[in-house]
Amino acid sequence: MTDREVDADGPDLADPTVPFDHETVRYDREDGVAVVTIDRPNARNAVDSRTALGLRDAWKRFDTDEEALVGVFTGAGEHFCAGADLKRMDLEDREEGWLGCSRMRVEKPTIAAVEGHAVAGGLELALWCDLRVAAEDATFGCFERRFGVPLVDGGTQRLPRLVGRGRALDMILTGRAVEAAEAHDWGLADRVVEPGETLAAARELAAGIAEHPQTTVRTDRAALYDGLGESLETGLQIEAWHGTKALGTAAEGAARFADGEGRGGEGVE
Incomplete structure (x- = not known):
């Protein structure tokens, strides 16, 4: 399915004046905090082509929504995102990135609320955000290593800038799991909270940022x-x-x- 075919299905969802109605991505705003949610819990929020386009539209909407001051990125259910949906393998190398938003630059702060797994492309989406709030049992990792899938959504560039070259190479070359405590020690996770509390904590953090000029x-x-x-x-x-x-x-x-x-x-x- 091409961009043209998907976009022809309905209105421009990136337009803040149009209700955001998407099958696998939600956009909700309360006061100055917008929450973008990948809504594929049965697939651990893995990203297929339809979801990538939804993420593209959601974050474009966030950037143009004058009432949205800070964005929170999360996943429905028990996991943040397991990366690309390898069962479908239908992603395209679009201008905004394979996963829909990884090459986009929004002009407002963003926070990832990470429950469960943020692995493979899910790690790259979490890295795309400015800050990361992780659950105590959250897991980060370049799990695509075992399947020979390259990091093409910013992981090789953002990860070393955040944790340093050595630690980035440790994750990228081994593909090992990095738990929340270690991620916090490295600066990969900025806040660690109890499981199930990441969205609330990210909202609170976002609201505090939104109070500033x-x-x-x-x-x-x-x-x-x-x-x-x-x-x-x-x-x-x-x-x-x-x-x-x-x-x-x-x-x-x-x-x-x-x-x-x-x-x-x-x-x-």
Whole structure:
């Protein structure tokens, strides 16, 4: 099934004014937090072609939805995502990536809520997010190693940037399972919570981020990503360029502070 055939089935789901009605992907927004859910629990949320297109549309919607400030990425049921659906093998190398969104860059913060397995392409989707909240019994791993499937959704690039070259090679070459505690020690998991609590914890984290002035949340986030791999001198120039776009917000914040808001660390957790 081609993009043209799928897209011809209905309205543009990336349009925030159109109800998001998709067979295997859900998009729900409450206040400023949008939740994108892979809804194939019987397949451990493995991604087939239809699901990849749904993820593409959901994250495009998130990026254009002015009411959505932070995105949470999760899977229905007991697992985050087991990667590509190897029983179907119907994915295509699209502009946005094999799994639908791995080459997309959204302009707002994203958080993965990881229950159970985030393995193979599921690990790559979790790495696509800015932060990861994992259950105590969550498992990460390049499980595609045993089947000879390459990492083509960002794993070879994002994983070493996050955990370092040695640890990334450990995961990529061996294909071994990395449990939540080790993932947290490495910085692969940013928060570890009780099983069944990851979505609630990710929502809470997202809501806290959404409370901050969003202009500087986004410019600082963009400066960090744009500066990766650059020299310090170039990185400082990138930071300055992004920072100048937030000077109005900074002036407003300084005025609030001068009026007494936030004195003594109030509002900081």
